[in-house]
Amino acid sequence: MTGPRSIGYRLTEEQVLLRDTIRQLAFEQIAPRAAEIDRSGEFPEDIRQLLASQDVLALPYPAEHGGLGADLLTQCLAIEAIAHACVTSSLILSVQALASLPLLLGGSKEQHARFFPNLASGKTLAAFALTEPEAGSDAAALRTRAVRDGDDYRVTGTKRFITNGSVAGLITVFAVTNPDAKRHQRISAFAVEVPAEGFKVARLEHKLGIRGSPTAELTFDEVRVPAANLIGAEGDGWKLALATLDRSRPGIAAQAVGIAQGALDVAAQYARERKQFGQRIGEFQMIQAMLADMDARTEAARQLTYKAATEVEAGAHDGTRWASVAKLIAGDTAMAVTTDAVQVLGGYGYTDDYPVERMMRDAKITQLYEGTQQIQRLVIARALLGKAE
Ligand SMILES: Cc1cc2nc3c(=O)[nH]c(=O)nc-3n(C[C@H](O)[C@H](O)[C@H](O)COP(=O)(O)OP(=O)(O)OC[C@H]3O[C@@H](n4cnc5c(N)ncnc54)[C@H](O)[C@@H]3O)c2cc1C
Structure with missing residues (x-):
């Protein structure tokens, strides 16, 4: 038995207004670009600028850091409206939100103040790096390693299929900090600022669809990450x-x-x-x-x-x-x-x-x-x- 399901929803006036505004924006300015984005396979920088200038990328962030503090349903309405015109473009918002979630859920106030304003304004794009060549569905088997070294960690490993990995300035990287711990307690999350010494975009995938959304293989070779960028505690990853x-x-x-x-x-x-x-x-x-x-x-x-x-x-x-x-x-x-x-x-x-x-x-x-x-x-x-x- 899974119990009663009692939480209902009804779209508020603000949600309907926001949805209709983004629909209009997508219809007028994104849909006409969709075929060309697909054909060229290039990241649509103009659409990133558009979504940033219209505060669409601000939706997931708290108001105190320049965001709109939108709830999940509102974010879904925005993603749906953009995807109606162009899925690649909708991924710019989806991945910005995805990659910021570990910080939102487990980051410190100091990290929020340091990272969110530039993410909310769209100045910085974020990427979420969990998957590895040998750890796809079995993501907990990841091998990327983060070793403490003074006030830093040194991160080494390979991440595969990372959306926006080649255009992001901040990457949420999941890495093993304690290989001897139980499987799920080995992993920690880090906010890694790039470019950084030892960080490389090793290749971009050629894909069936969402062709304008860059899917990158990222390599980390002893990349230094300040301990202040550990999200939550070691083992929380x-x-x-x-x-x-x-x-x-x-x-x-x-x-x-x-x-x-x-x-x-x-x-x-x-x-x-x-x-x-x-x-x-x-x-x-x-x-x-x-x-x-x-x-x-x-x-x-x-x-x-x-x-x-x-x-x-x-x-x-x-x-x-x-x-x-x-x-x-x-x-x-x-x-x-x-x-x-x-x-x-x-x-x-x-x-x-x-x-x-x-x-x-x-x-x-x-x-x-x-x-x-x-x-x-x-x-x-x-x-x-x-x-x-
Ligand atoms: C375009 C694109 C963008 C992506 N973006 C990101 C990103 O931004 N960040 C990120 O971290 N990852 C990203 N990914 C990775 C994505 O999440 C993985 O590809 C996905 O989780 C599957 O892993 P895999 O490709 O290694 O497939 P595998 O895990 O090798 O799976 C192969 C097949 O086996 C099946 N399978 C595996 N395990 C089981 C099981 N236990 N029971 C039954 N069937 C099983 C799978 O369902 C699948 O059909 C992206 C992938 C793509 C293609």
Whole structure:
């Protein structure tokens, strides 16, 4: 039994206003760039500037440090609105929030005052470096090492698939500080300021989708990090990583909902216009059924995502489960709905004359990062059955 679910939500006037403002911004200034960002595969610096100048990047930070102090649901609304136009662009906000969460959750007041103003203004971008070549789903097996040396730590290791790793000025790095401790107590989190001696962007991935979002392999060779940049206490790293994912997975779900809605809108518009057999294809019942299913699935995923964000924000005892349930359902929805959108557009959907093929490629990542769909199922099952260890 998982107990009653009683925390409801209703969007406030401010949330609706913010969502509509960002939707408009995304429609007018981001959507027209989306195809070119995908084609060039270059990080959209102009969109970063736009989101910074419009205070969108300030959403996750406390007001006392130049942020807007937005709750998780509000952040999800913003991510969804941007992803509707361009998933790569939505990742700028998602990853800024993701990488700042360990500091928000476990950082000191001094660290907040030192780092948040530049993150909130968008002057500094942040990245979150957990994954390693040999530690993907099994992230706790990471090997990057941080060795105390006077007032510093020396960090050595390789991080793989780090979004914004090549454009970030601050990287939240998870590293082993005590190899002899129990598996989950070996790890600590550090705020690593880059560029730094010994730090290198070793390579950038060529990807199926979210092509304008840089995914970097980062190497650390005895990089000196002040002990003042340790987040929380030694050994807190794994706990911070898990708490971070609880709060960021609803954001990935929101991204997925945004993609699904974007694809549905294109498909519905196309079905109103395209004629075959002397009639609009939207008059064929098989097309109608597809559109109806796409709409129903997208709406279901959206409501689940908002509910999960509300539960996590409220500190619900099963927030971890909610975050995984939302990411699982929304990611699969985005994949199914974007694939169906290509189907509705027929051969044209398969070409880059229309955005649905890009959306289908972009959707796939929501089933992979921040824990694959298999890992979400493991998390949900563990919540139901209890821990195996
Ligand atoms: C574009 C992109 C951006 C990313 N951004 C970041 C980032 O910013 N920061 C960061 O730290 N990481 C990031 N990642 C890493 C991402 O979170 C990992 O790729 C993901 O967690 C899966 O790890 P893996 O790729 O090593 O796959 P693996 O763990 O090798 O998994 C391979 C397959 O095995 C399955 N599998 C693994 N373990 C189990 C199990 N116990 N039970 C059942 N099935 C299992 C998986 O579901 C998957 O299908 C990013 C990845 C990509 C592709």
